[in-house]
């Protein structure tokens with residue numbers, strides 16, 4: 001009868017989006033909130049990519065395209081993956097979708113059967129567990145903390161494997177921790193994966209945003225790993241193209257073909273205009289962006305180091321820091337007891353007017369996520385406010 005499906009009723013709203021909604025509400029009331037909960041760069045889409053989008057419209061390139069994306073874009077992605085990651089793919093090993101989020105959803109739908117298990121290291125990006133469940137599979141969480149730099153080890157991985165293991169979700173650089181796996185660490189994990197033979201869904205969307213380290217794709221380690229890896233990437237973070245909705249998967253051709261069939265019956269091709277812009281964007285990554293983010297990361301770490309109660313390890317990628325705030329638990333601010341990261345984040349929003357995301361939704365209840373994809377001026381003001389707040393915690 002009339003009513004919602006059990007499927008949608010079981011999905012919690014994205015916790016990053018709910019903080020965002022509360023922030024917008026306060027902003028609408030005229031309150032000066034500094035928003036450190038953002039997941040998108042504060043700079044614009046590269047001009048040549050914008051121009052190409054305009055040209056595409058003017059040329060009438062505004063119709064359906066091939067479901068998996070236009071040849072030029074898939075060829076350009078293959079070229080990028082070869083030159084930058086050292087992995088060789090052909091056009092037919094690649095499918096383009098409406099953002100990496102859509103790509104990930106399609107991957108889970110294409111490889112997971114009900115009852116399958118997907119190993120998911122925590123802290124994790126909020127959408128992974130829900131997408132895995134929507135595909136009928138079960139997320140098997142591996143807890144990690146600062147002691148291993150928020151990274152899993154081969155031992156932790158081995159302990160999580162069962163006869164139902166279908167895939168490991170790897171997200172390096174990580175949202176929310178900024179952790180980046182070294183080539184040696186990936187090699188050690190690859191050994192276990194090959195031995196037990198399952199997929200790696202490797203979300204490398206922050207791959208261009210690394211500081212002091214090199215980004216290495218697990219797919220590039222060997223032919224065996226290339227066969228097992230479904231490499232997910234997109235245009236949102238590196239090219240500031242969040243609104244264009246463009247992401248892709250490269251991997252085993254049979255999986256890509258299945259994903260294309262699935263996409264053909266659900267969303268069809270991603271926007272023709274965005275695809276044209278994407279071809280151009282791949283040619284114009286601005287390394288200056290990395291320098292700007294690195295400087296902000298260093299600034300924020302220096303400020304946090306001088307503050308009471310909170311501690312932060314150095315993240316080597318993405319645009320987030322993920323400090324541990326368990327030092328404030330049990331303390332009070334203006335007679336309110338801070339009993340969790342959520343309470344802490346709510347107080348910060350209401351009393352210090354800084355929006356950031358508490359760790360619970362990422363499977364990390366001792367931490368908070370601070371995005372530094374905001375202007376230097378806002379970052380300075382936000383750190384001043386955070387410091388003042390913490391000084392008043394008793």
Ligand code: PLP
Pocket residue numbers: 039098099100101102125171174175203205234235236242246247
């Ligand atoms: N993967 C990670 C780890 C992310 O943080 C995001 C965006 O927040 C995405 C995937 C999805 O990005 P998009 O769908 O905009 O390409």
